[in-house]
Amino acid sequence: MRTRPLPLSQLKMTDRFWSRWQRVVRDRSLPHQYRQIVETGRLEHFRSVARGETGTFKGFYFNDSDVYKWLEAAAYALILGENAELRAMIEEAVAAVQGAQLEDGYLNTFITLNHPDLRWRNLGAMHEMYCGGHLLEAGVAMFECLGDRRMLDVSIRFADLIAATFGPGKRKGYCGHEELELALVKLTRATGNPKYRELAKWMVEERGSRPSPFEAELEDVEAQKMSPWRSALLDKDGKYNGEYAQDHAPIREHDAVVGHAVRAMYLYIAAADLVTDPAAMKAQERAWKSLSSRRMYITGGIGPSRHNEGFTEDFDLPNLSAYAETCAACGLAWWGQKLVEATGVSDYADVVERALYNGVLSGISLDGESFFYDNPLESRGQHARTPWFGCACCPPNVARLIGSVGNLVASQSDSAFYLHIPASFVATTELNGVKTRITVEGNYPWSGQVKVTVDPERPVEFAFAVRIPGWADDLQIELGDDNETAAEADGSEYETGYAVYRRVWSPGDVIKLDFEMGPKWIEANPRVLDDLGRIAMTRGPLVYCLEDKDVEFVPQRFAADADSEPISEERATLEGHVAVVVPGVVEGQDFPDDLYADLDTTPLETTEATLIPYYLWNNRGPSHMQVWLRRM
């Protein structure tokens, strides 16, 4: 059954966990990021265009996109409630963007300022369409969340220019960095005009065909000069190959995720909406399978290599050098959610949740003002979040994901409501024509006890589906109403990993969930050579790590005793979390002065270690950290 997300204005996060994050993003991350955008000249580029300047663009050629992504995130943030500072920043940014759009709808400050004659000349390297995609996403978000049409109008003019230039019977062209495709889908949703979606479908389907437009561009000497594009990344054994930009094969022939991880995710997000015939879905399932069962860190981080910011080989998952870009984890969550909505299969939601609570949130500090670009699973003190990056894709990406997390926790069709992640929220929607309020209450992800109240205005029949998390070894679901003791929910149907209750729901009906959260140890497939002899602690959807702030020794020197019982302990530090205390051994502190010595020169001491959720690490300064602990 295909479902859709609820509009963000109809689903508000209420739980301690996400409310805090959304407030931090609104009140701290977004003002901070806006200041960075201004200080680094990103906004000034738009004004330079309006002033008719030339040659004044500085920085990465895709820097416009940061402004758009920030606007999108700001639109989500204001759903939480008005914020005058943020509102003023939005006004300033919108005015700048509006002023930079050319007569014919074109909008890209790098090209317009520095290379006005090279418009659309190097689609493979330059990110005109990528930036445009983020423009569209901002336009749709501001329209849908704030009722503000201004950026949507800019978006429509830009999209119309692209549609007049590219497409069937026109020029064959699409962006080296996917993004526009998924944005065009949103533009059709916001405008009702199907042509944007049709153009996106064509772009997704043409990609990977031969001759590739990128290959021809690589011969265009003048166009190549304007970018630091490493064309070598598109080659393999000296021949054009295109994997870096997923231009290696048509979408229906994909067998595995390849190339730049963020690009791949953005392609598949669009494909899941656009290319849905059985053969195409099978290919997407193959790609997903290669990702989730052979190329994904336990944190939901993806793309192990810094070289191509992307994928390498199956089971190549080094921990210390893990790239695992924050944006790629965001993309994974978004793609997985599209597949959940398309199929109703909970396996996808397991991965969405894994990425969300681990590899995405690790990308932002608790105070919301510093960020990881890459998210290694081991640190030896060198890795720390920073306030901004030259290539600043990650900070606004994590901000817009947190602001729109309501899109991931639930979805619905006309006659069914799916609870994917039991975070607390209140949703107001229609099910089979009856206005219904769904209230989820609990202390997720710290507690597995969750109460769901189903409140239709009048009794109505629909299906309520609760995801059974892959990590839950045991769970209890009780069904009842507020006035009587809930009865055990026997007789429900289990479908593709969801417990589905098809019944007439009455006002005040209650579902009580109790998931067994763990803690429990996990091992990796032994083909992951970097994790051999190692184990990782999990509790519910959270992956844990050992950070040196919590112990008297270097985490790498600890070996865990997996046969003893780990203990969950609530902690007030780090904004409140559940830590896990595990027993183990550590090498004695007295080392010989030699580098190499006979066996057992260093005695082992028994000890215990307090593990914290991975996403919380590096909030107390630089540190040694490790997710995969040696097993005693």
Place this chain on the structure above:
Amino acid sequence: MRTRPLPLSQLKMTDRFWSRWQRVVRDRSLPHQYRQIVETGRLEHFRSVARGETGTFKGFYFNDSDVYKWLEAAAYALILGENAELRAMIEEAVAAVQGAQLEDGYLNTFITLNHPDLRWRNLGAMHEMYCGGHLLEAGVAMFECLGDRRMLDVSIRFADLIAATFGPGKRKGYCGHEELELALVKLTRATGNPKYRELAKWMVEERGSRPSPFEAELEDVEAQKMSPWRSALLDKDGKYNGEYAQDHAPIREHDAVVGHAVRAMYLYIAAADLVTDPAAMKAQERAWKSLSSRRMYITGGIGPSRHNEGFTEDFDLPNLSAYAETCAACGLAWWGQKLVEATGVSDYADVVERALYNGVLSGISLDGESFFYDNPLESRGQHARTPWFGCACCPPNVARLIGSVGNLVASQSDSAFYLHIPASFVATTELNGVKTRITVEGNYPWSGQVKVTVDPERPVEFAFAVRIPGWADDLQIELGDDNETAAEADGSEYETGYAVYRRVWSPGDVIKLDFEMGPKWIEANPRVLDDLGRIAMTRGPLVYCLEDKDVEFVPQRFAADADSEPISEERATLEGHVAVVVPGVVEGQDFPDDLYADLDTTPLETTEATLIPYYLWNNRGPSHMQVWLRRM
């Protein structure tokens, strides 16, 4: 007691191990390398100079040095016996080099062909003096080993030009890549002229003083243009720092090895001969200590980082990405030998031996025709020896080291003979004025049983010192003559790790050595985070590894049982070696299809693994390999 190496013409290797290597180098490596030198245009550069061409240099600016190093290695090789093919190649190369020397003695084909106006303008980056150093080493080797003065005469003219240009009261200057200094020492040895040695001493002592001549050169825009020199490597936090080229501090203030590993080794080789006052020796001891007890792989590989081809931080010794350049291991052996000769302390010889039998020999294939540049301690199938490199420093370096290995096994003073490495050889020398033949016989490094015959022409008193290897847990030394049962060698003096016998030696006196070879497991200092929970097998001076050619599983999946007895087994494969068979466990072959699973999803199977000496790996095609095995 300071000792000196014996001339190579007076000490001939006779053991199975080194004889084979020296024959392979003479008959295969050197002809192969010469063909590469010719095919890659390295020799043609010299002829281009003679023909007065301009702008025709191609490749790395230090490519002249490969020709010189090859000539030096060829000189050593011909001591083994004449080889007509090699002799013809030598003639061709000498003629080419002679023809390229300019009137004033200058000789550098890169500068002369491509940048004749920029001579000596960028000493920090360009390798004019580095290449010149190798010219001198070739000149001295051909003179000393073959009695051929031609290259020595070229060398003298070049060295005289340098001495006329640089030095006290003249220009302050030395090379970014040390090498000339140690070569000037040899030139004084060969010519008896002390001025070369004095110039070298000045260069070593001036290095690291401020202002640095390299710093000024970095401002010379024209000079900087000619090189791909990454000046960033000389900076730290945006300021000139010089560590990359050991220009960070004067030699007497050195506390640790820093920067480019080969450069550091070559500097210290010269310093050990030149700057020997107590303060200077203390500094060199500190540097050595930092290297051998905090920055050296168990293989004697040094310089873990590809970025600077050199040193990073204490205990940073990653295995899979280990750079551990072959040349750096050669340099370590040569520096260690200088310190052995200066101090008579066996600790240095332990390291020389470690580097020689492991990190140096791994750099060359058994057939002598392919080479490692970097020598990782773990492989996942990507690493393989190749016939040549664009930067081809390593192949001729390992060739000249193998050809001159006689310089490492023993040394002497007028009244003492030191046996450092009990490889088989015959040496003929004078001790206290009496011509004496020393014969060492055995099957080292496979067997610890060695017979030494001391054969003076007539009875003479001198000291005979036998190194007690650091790896030997037990040893027996028996002293006697051929005609009687050897008596146990009680009453000898143990000095700085040597058993020293001061007595009157008569013709036919015999010393029988029996070293306990192992096999035994070694652990690393727990500060080496990459080796935690891991152990390495050694046997005598050899470090072992597990290569997938010898087992049915990926080596990384093996965990060794250190509590069971490892077994030595002689093998006829790989030119004959002693393998070590160890018991352990391996994850079962049937993996779940999931990437992450509950604990103990994969059952362990008991098995055993055959380990081979590290230097032998990758002689049967690409492979997975590991030195540091997980401990069960």
